[in-house]
Amino acid sequence: MPDTILIVEDDEKLAALVAEFLGKEGFAVETVHRGDEAVPRILNDGPDLVILDLMLPGMDGFEVCKQVREQFAGFILMLTARNEDVDEILGLELGADDYVTKPVRPRVLVSRIRALLRRHPEAPATDPGEPIRIGTLRIDPANRTVTQGEHAVDLSSGEFDLLIYLARRPGQTITRDALYRDVRGIEYDGLDRSIDLRVARLRKKLGDDAKHPARIKSVRGEGYLLAPGG
DSSP states (O other), rough: OOOOEEESOHHHHHHHHHHHHHHHHEEEEEEEEOOOHHHHHHHOOOOOEEEEEOOOOOOOOOHHHHHTTOOOSEEEEEETTOOHHHHHHHHHHHTOOOOEEESOOOHHHHHHHHHHHTTTTSSSSSOSSEEEEETTTTEEEETEEEEEETTEEEHHHHHHHHHHHHHTTOOEEEEEEHHIIIIIIOOSOOOHHHHHHHHHHHHOOOOTOOOSOOOOEETTTTEEEETTOO
């Protein structure tokens, strides 16, 4: 079955052009043009990936992302205005998995979509491995669940992928280049902050001190490591 994509974009001409292009790339594509109509479509239809514009009638893209993120297991790729760093940061903080700047470049868009779908949360793993235990933290690769002590930790797909990548290498410093290449499927350009923002969200959800983290530690000028006894 082809991967399903829902385009949420109020520019109907642009939405139609992107839908046509993605259709030719083998995706099953549908469109919706209002933010308030997008929320029930996303939650009821459960597409594999949502392309979400920010400036929408009825409800903006930030609010759409906020409302669906905890219940929606698929990926959210935001469309942001060029050079609007605040849009990218806020979108990622709300749980978007990636972003593409306008004007949309079709090949870049497809590349980002395929990079996300390569780590599709529903894709069967040939050998997901046994649950990983680090201190009070338990990570189950097969079910993609995380618990801390007796409490479940709700993570987005991107957050889970980052956490398990670090957890499989406890005590090892992982460079940003490796994290972007292996977790996001893109090369690090020296400017993108999405991995840093995911780390910040993970720390918050795991109760790690943002200023003096004991679990996910920053290694200045290099990257991050997950403390083996965290």
